[in-house]
Amino acid sequence: MLITLEGLDGSGKTTVWEALHDVYPDAMFTREPTDSWYGEAVDRSIAADDADPLAELFLLTADHADHLSGTIAPALADGGLVISDRYSDSRFAYQAATLAASDVEIDRPLEYIKGIHAAFSRPPDATIYLDLGAREAAERAGRTNKFEQDGYLAAVRENYERLIDAEPDRFVRVDASRSPEAVIARVEEVLAELVDE
Numbered sequence: 001m002l003i004t005l006e007g008l009d010g011s012g013k014t015t016v017w018e019a020l021h022d023v024y025p026d027a028m029f030t031r032e033p034t035d036s037w038y039g040e041a042v043d044r045s046i047a048a049d050d051a052d053p054l055a056e057l058f059l060l061t062a063d064h065a066d067h068l069s070g071t072i073a074p075a076l077a078d079g080g081l082v083i084s085d086r087y088s089d090s091r092f093a094y095q096a097a098t099l100a101a102s103d104v105e106i107d108r109p110l111e112y113i114k115g116i117h118a119a120f121s122r123p124p125d126a127t128i129y130l131d132l133g134a135r136e137a138a139e140r141a142g143r144t145n146k147f148e149q150d151g152y153l154a155a156v157r158e159n160y161e162r163l164i165d166a167e168p169d170r171f172v173r174v175d176a177s178r179s180p181e182a183v184i185a186r187v188e189e190v191l192a193e194l195v196d197e
Ligand SMILES: Nc1ncnc2c1ncn2[C@@H]1O[C@H](COP(=O)(O)OP(=O)(O)O)[C@@H](O)[C@H]1O
Pocket: 007, 008, 009, 010, 011, 012, 013, 014, 015, 016, 140, 141, 176, 177, 178, 179, 180, 181, 183
């Protein structure tokens, strides 16, 4: 079973993901961007304010393809539980916002990016969305890179809402404005239900 954690920078994904290690000791915990050399290339692109938006999308997608074939697919084939801190929805939400704000002439960037993934990717069984306002998210994240900015994160948040509207059954929304303890407890509750199903 593949469960993904999604949300804006600073929404608390990593805090939750780390807390879950103790609850599911046999699960595979993974994340995107990965720590492979593809992921390192992604990190360089994220740090570059002048990165080409399409090149950045394809670097992130290359990292995802390698993550899927090398890590996620084998674990799922073994019948394991995989919990990933970010996955394809991050591309749909973030890079659609980046492309929309760029000079690249793609009419429907979110649909375009979904289309690229459709040919090879594996949709999550469920996605926990840590819901937080853009300003609070940017504040928590520290506004340290081009993505951690209020206006950009507001556009990303709108894209997440579109994704949730399109697949309401896959997403579980969790209020991320509450205390870390409350958010972790709620995610544990949701996960217990999902894993039991
Ligand atoms: N529920 C919460 N309330 C307040 N601060 C939080 C909460 N969850 C995480 N944080 C803090 O916000 C920052 C970003 O959290 P993190 O888990 O790294 O988020 P993400 O992985 O989504 O970027 C960290 O300093 C973390 O300690």
